[in-house]
Amino acid sequence: MRGDDRGPIGVFDSGVGGLSVVREIRARYPKADILYFGDTARVPYGNKSADTVIRYSIEIADFLVKRGISTLVVACNTSSALALDTLNERMSIPVLGVIAPGARGGLRATRNGNIGLIGTRATVGSGAYAKELRSLDPSVRLHAAACPLFVPLVEEGWSDDPVAEEVARRYLGRLLEIGIDTLILGCTHYPALMGSLQRVVGNGVTLVSSAREAAAALEDGIPRNEGRGIDGTGTLRVFVSDTGTHFQRVGESLLAAPVPLLRKIEEERLVSP
Amino acid sequence: MRGDDRGPIGVFDSGVGGLSVVREIRARYPKADILYFGDTARVPYGNKSADTVIRYSIEIADFLVKRGISTLVVACNTSSALALDTLNERMSIPVLGVIAPGARGGLRATRNGNIGLIGTRATVGSGAYAKELRSLDPSVRLHAAACPLFVPLVEEGWSDDPVAEEVARRYLGRLLEIGIDTLILGCTHYPALMGSLQRVVGNGVTLVSSAREAAAALEDGIPRNEGRGIDGTGTLRVFVSDTGTHFQRVGESLLAAPVPLLRKIEEERLVSP
Numbered sequence: 001m002r003g004d005d006r007g008p009i010g011v012f013d014s015g016v017g018g019l020s021v022v023r024e025i026r027a028r029y030p031k032a033d034i035l036y037f038g039d040t041a042r043v044p045y046g047n048k049s050a051d052t053v054i055r056y057s058i059e060i061a062d063f064l065v066k067r068g069i070s071t072l073v074v075a076c077n078t079s080s081a082l083a084l085d086t087l088n089e090r091m092s093i094p095v096l097g098v099i100a101p102g103a104r105g106g107l108r109a110t111r112n113g114n115i116g117l118i119g120t121r122a123t124v125g126s127g128a129y130a131k132e133l134r135s136l137d138p139s140v141r142l143h144a145a146a147c148p149l150f151v152p153l154v155e156e157g158w159s160d161d162p163v164a165e166e167v168a169r170r171y172l173g174r175l176l177e178i179g180i181d182t183l184i185l186g187c188t189h190y191p192a193l194m195g196s197l198q199r200v201v202g203n204g205v206t207l208v209s210s211a212r213e214a215a216a217a218l219e220d221g222i223p224r225n226e227g228r229g230i231d232g233t234g235t236l237r238v239f240v241s242d243t244g245t246h247f248q249r250v251g252e253s254l255l256a257a258p259v260p261l262l263r264k265i266e267e268e269r270l271v272s273p
Numbered sequence: 274m275r276g277d278d279r280g281p282i283g284v285f286d287s288g289v290g291g292l293s294v295v296r297e298i299r300a301r302y303p304k305a306d307i308l309y310f311g312d313t314a315r316v317p318y319g320n321k322s323a324d325t326v327i328r329y330s331i332e333i334a335d336f337l338v339k340r341g342i343s344t345l346v347v348a349c350n351t352s353s354a355l356a357l358d359t360l361n362e363r364m365s366i367p368v369l370g371v372i373a374p375g376a377r378g379g380l381r382a383t384r385n386g387n388i389g390l391i392g393t394r395a396t397v398g399s400g401a402y403a404k405e406l407r408s409l410d411p412s413v414r415l416h417a418a419a420c421p422l423f424v425p426l427v428e429e430g431w432s433d434d435p436v437a438e439e440v441a442r443r444y445l446g447r448l449l450e451i452g453i454d455t456l457i458l459g460c461t462h463y464p465a466l467m468g469s470l471q472r473v474v475g476n477g478v479t480l481v482s483s484a485r486e487a488a489a490a491l492e493d494g495i496p497r498n499e500g501r502g503i504d505g506t507g508t509l510r511v512f513v514s515d516t517g518t519h520f521q522r523v524g525e526s527l528l529a530a531p532v533p534l535l536r537k538i539e540e541e542r543l544v545s546p
Contacts, residue, residue, distance in 0.1 A: 155421065
């Protein structure tokens, strides 16, 4: 049993950030049907323990599978780093994270073998990108920097702002001194910072968006001819575990489109079997 | 039944921030026994709905009451704004929030009647400080600014930093133009920013810490001669709903002392009756 092959694509994230992945999926497959779950009652995952992140991820995956998804995209980097193996063992449908695609994208882009990575403290601390890169090419060197202020800056709407640039200069100084030529954006919020980041790193450094790479990776995970969620009618439904005007506002900038009406799912419905 | 009058003081917060209130309580009552609960699995409350914040607050209050506290300090501004009335109705012990003390402190400090308030989006949006001030003195004017980046800045350890000052200048520009002479720090993380804030607002503006005012207010709520948690042995026990090195590191700067070993309480134990 591999689920309903024609069911929608499930995308989940700890909050609103995964809408940048939805944006990339829709740009590539305009007819894709997507069910999105943002765990806004429990966001952020980045400072939670592995056990907790795994438990939350399973609850949400189960919720989406019950709604007939044909494939699951774990848009959350923290969850991809900590829960992907467990999800793959449990689920009968294909599960795609953002880390392997991001790492592959970084590897494709680098010329000098010095790849930078930015993400939350949890993503960087997990070592998941380093492990993935090592398994693909042991000769490249990964230089990582945790950037906890980037998500709040994006959520505040200060992405394209001198403060964001100043913060980026601080976070990226060490990586630029080392001489990275590629920078993996290991967090779904970061595509919003693309402009500020490019100004700080200069044109000699290629920015690689894990969100975009994950959308591209769907073509391998879900062969077009099977039509897994790709040949639908272009619908997007959004579930959240808590409501707030915040989600709509930030989501619109990440999705580059209006966010459809939210449907709130009580936590009890996630926890109960 | 008013609980055990000699039981410890219960202090809870959505996360680590309330340790600034603990610091002020201990500075004032060195022999106070304190049980602290940081809801680190579900932090932050600031972007959650009122229903959710109320539910979480009741769970934690019940947990602490079962452990024999003699009084409850709601150190979290969001919870004080949204859940204090409900908690007061439910609990048989005195419940103290941070908003009324903060508002009274602001009123005491102002000369020109223009009081500024900074806090999370939820605290400011709740209008709780404005309501409290109006009830105390309808002639004062409250000018509020939500400062969502301050908490992440404190948590990053960039409190005393040019970036914090630049962000503060941006947030406070409008309030300074209006001519506030008093600024209420309506968030338990903000005492860490005291230095940066004072440099930005100048010496003409008095900073009022809700954390310090709440500690002072314990003297009214808990008369000394009853000894409610004040005449103990100066113990501090810390419960969290999720662990992480983060709590110890940030907590130490807010508590101005080492944070004692944490005890993790599973969420199930909070939710179950």
